[in-house]
């Protein structure tokens with residue numbers, strides 16, 4: 136394959152470059168045919184037209200920290216971290232900021248903090264994930280229980296379509312791209328007519344990053360709502376404008392230990408009317424996992440710990456949970472608040488330093504269910520992991536009913552991949568039967584794309600397909616992500632672990648493992664190459 140004529144950015148087809156883009160965070164490994172690093176909007180437009188002509192897939196990619204495989208694929212991976220770096224411009228009076236899509240969450244917030252402002256959805260990956268990736272996945276974080284996910288904060292987007300046209304979501308009618316016009320003509324009227332059906336079809340959870348946000352678009356009519364969460368399947372996002380909120384002045388934190396999983400849902404429901412800014416849960420599986428590193432006393436019969444944050448005084452919360460709590464501890468000065476949160480930050484370094492045969496796998500890592508059934512969901516997660524022969528570590532954003540469940544698997548066992556597939560199907564079935572969603576914040580990617588129709592129903596899935604066709608008739612943008620490709624199969628040969636994982640050139644697998652262990656997603660992947668040989672240009 137040769138670089139598209141006229142491309143100004145890099146285009147690489149050598150084995151090393153392709154291998155460096157074969158993984159994101161998460162469990163999948165797919166080696167692309169080529170890697171492109173566009174130098175700007177014109178390069179993106181050129182790539183789109185070239186791909187449509189050649190029948191090639193383009194895989195938009197930010198920092199690569201997404202977990203379900205939306206940032207990898209067999210076609211041409213398009214690295215968007217270099218070209219769209221316009222620094223944040225904060226309009227303090229309007230409470231907004233604009234920046235290029237390559238800018239990280241951390242950089243945006245550093246600029247906003249100078250005005251006493253911040254972008255509230257706060258992914259733990261904020262040091263390295265890009266604004267483009269956050270919009271594309273509808274990212275969220277610990278504070279989303281109060282502030283919601285990205286979609287609530289996105290004001291306007293600039294984008295490049297699959298036809299190779301640059302557009303803006305605030306463009307006047309005469310300035311709209313052909314892709315948006317097709318969507319407005321062919322699909323939007325149906326969405327408006329069927330708004331009530333769409334609202335009934337979506338999971339009734341406070342967070343959701345699965346499927347397209349057709350229900351939201353049907354009532355808002357905002358293209359920015361539709362593109363948010365579209366995971367690189369409808370357009371390349373090149374610039375964002377977001378709303379900002381004032382930085383909170385004080386925080387207090389309440390640590391609650393619970394003796395029964397039956398108390399998890401009721402305790403959270405008792406806390407939510409008090410307006411907590413975070414309600415995080417550490418399950419018994421998490422406490423057992425970090426026990427050696429825990430400095431504080433947690434009663435031995437604790438089934439779950441809640442860490443509840445308030446902007447201001449949390450005293451009233453102690454009374455609200457007294458009936459459920461085995462113990463409570465309230466911290467209201469900076470040092471003691473940060474000591475309580477240490478418990479939440481213990482797991483990542485331990486998970487990252489596991490030996491190579493025992494891996495922490497993000498397979499069922501992002502389910503979200505209604506809060507009243509959270510205790511049942513935790514039991515089902517524990518049971519399903521045990522039935523499939525895996526350890527599990529469960530924690531997450533319980534105020535939204537949203538839990539991260541990491542499976543610990545001996546990847547040298549011959550049948551581990553079969554057990555993984557079965558576990559994914561079982562747990563997704565549980566999430567749906569409880570009225571939940573397979574993805575609270577990470578998105579569908581390739582991993583969860585097959586569950587679109589089971590989760591939302593065949594009619595909703597068909598409207599998603601029509602939306603995709605309107606925006607991307609040649610199916611060049613991330614095919615197989617969000618909408619499963621016909622016959623697509625994520626077998627053991629698409630995993631980054633196990634005997635059948637695709638083989639990478641010498642040393643590259645180890646470099647990618649280092650990225651994972653050190654959370655080095657902010658590194659430009661081509662900078663990890665031992666030598667820049669093999670450029671196709």
Ligand SMILES: Cc1cc2nc3c(=O)[nH]c(=O)nc-3n(C[C@H](O)[C@H](O)[C@H](O)COP(=O)(O)OP(=O)(O)OC[C@H]3O[C@@H](n4cnc5c(N)ncnc54)[C@H](O)[C@@H]3O)c2cc1C
Nearest residue numbers: 197198199200201205258259260265267268271275367372
């Ligand atoms: C340690 C760790 C902690 C994490 N914590 C959180 C968390 O708290 N909350 C959370 O929501 N997520 C979290 N994540 C997941 C991940 O960081 C988010 O999904 C993030 O938004 C992805 O951004 P990225 O720049 O890495 O995008 P990528 O991973 O490169 O891409 C993700 C998806 O977005 C698409 N995409 C990326 N950029 C663009 C663009 N400019 N235009 C169009 N499509 C694009 C890709 O095609 C892909 O489908 C975590 C990940 C890690 C590794």
